[in-house]
Amino acid sequence: MEHVALTLFFSLTAITGILVEGIHIPVHPGNPRVGFLMAGPYGHRMIDGGRGAMGTDYARSFYNHMIEPLLPEFRVELMISSEPGQSFAWTTWCRPFKSVIYIKIAEGAPLPARNETRFADTLCHDACLELWLQYGHLHNSYGMLKQREAIDNVRFDYIVKARQDVMYKPDNFMMPGWLFKMSADAVAVPSTEFHTRDRWLERKPSMWPLGMNDQIVFGPRWAMDKYFNIFWSNTTLPSDHPQGPESVVAVYLSSCHVNVVTVELQVSEPGGRTRGFKNGRAGKWVTTPCNLCMTA
Numbered sequence: 001m002e003h004v005a006l007t008l009f010f011s012l013t014a015i016t017g018i019l020v021e022g023i024h025i026p027v028h029p030g031n032p033r034v035g036f037l038m039a040g041p042y043g044h045r046m047i048d049g050g051r052g053a054m055g056t057d058y059a060r061s062f063y064n065h066m067i068e069p070l071l072p073e074f075r076v077e078l079m080i081s082s083e084p085g086q087s088f089a090w091t092t093w094c095r096p097f098k099s100v101i102y103i104k105i106a107e108g109a110p111l112p113a114r115n116e117t118r119f120a121d122t123l124c125h126d127a128c129l130e131l132w133l134q135y136g137h138l139h140n141s142y143g144m145l146k147q148r149e150a151i152d153n154v155r156f157d158y159i160v161k162a163r164q165d166v167m168y169k170p171d172n173f174m175m176p177g178w179l180f181k182m183s184a185d186a187v188a189v190p191s192t193e194f195h196t197r198d199r200w201l202e203r204k205p206s207m208w209p210l211g212m213n214d215q216i217v218f219g220p221r222w223a224m225d226k227y228f229n230i231f232w233s234n235t236t237l238p239s240d241h242p243q244g245p246e247s248v249v250a251v252y253l254s255s256c257h258v259n260v261v262t263v264e265l266q267v268s269e270p271g272g273r274t275r276g277f278k279n280g281r282a283g284k285w286v287t288t289p290c291n292l293c294m295t296a
Contacts, residue, residue: 033156035156042090067174076102087106127244155221158219163267177295179219182219183259187261188262189218189262198288213262216265
């Protein structure tokens, strides 16, 4: 089923075309390769309702906190699966760093039929359409990464599921040491959530393995392949169990024997309850020590 869906995706991207911006980082050929994946609509938060240049701020923050710290130890590429008619907006968003890394933007690839995926009504009990859209778009960007490998004979060693509409705690950065230290069967996620003032893994009882933060997910290729295969899994949750992505992903990863570790990488969703680019309630970042965070 996955093979058929990816073949369809590749065929349609050949028709609609792939927009390539940027160049390769001039680093040693032996450096490991990291693929950042983004997908979906060019959201309203990225342009601040037309009132300002938030899109540029988001893009610069993403580059400064997530990409630049990995250079030049890694070769970094960005794959974006765009909604129809939005590739130009995404290209504009990438402008602050388009000359630094290799970027691909594919527009208009259809999503696999929902009834063939983990989010069919027979397997999913709540927010099924929303989850299908979210993971369907990610499935397409993951397909772009695999297409890049097949056509250009390259291999991605690590994958990062990133977001385009967040800001980062000023002193938090993606650390190369995290990737080098991670085991093949683990993924890493931030230790905090958007609207809480604690470390989710350190709660009593902990969210894991019945839930987890899934706002940013990264790790070695084997574990991230498992993560993206959730789209085709047949794992289910009891109807009385929380059905949000935090639970769906956690239970699925646990069933695949993929462990989850946390890192000190706090992000903010500006607006609403988190005005001022702060993470938790009352406009404060979490400042307590992260006792279970992986160190670089």
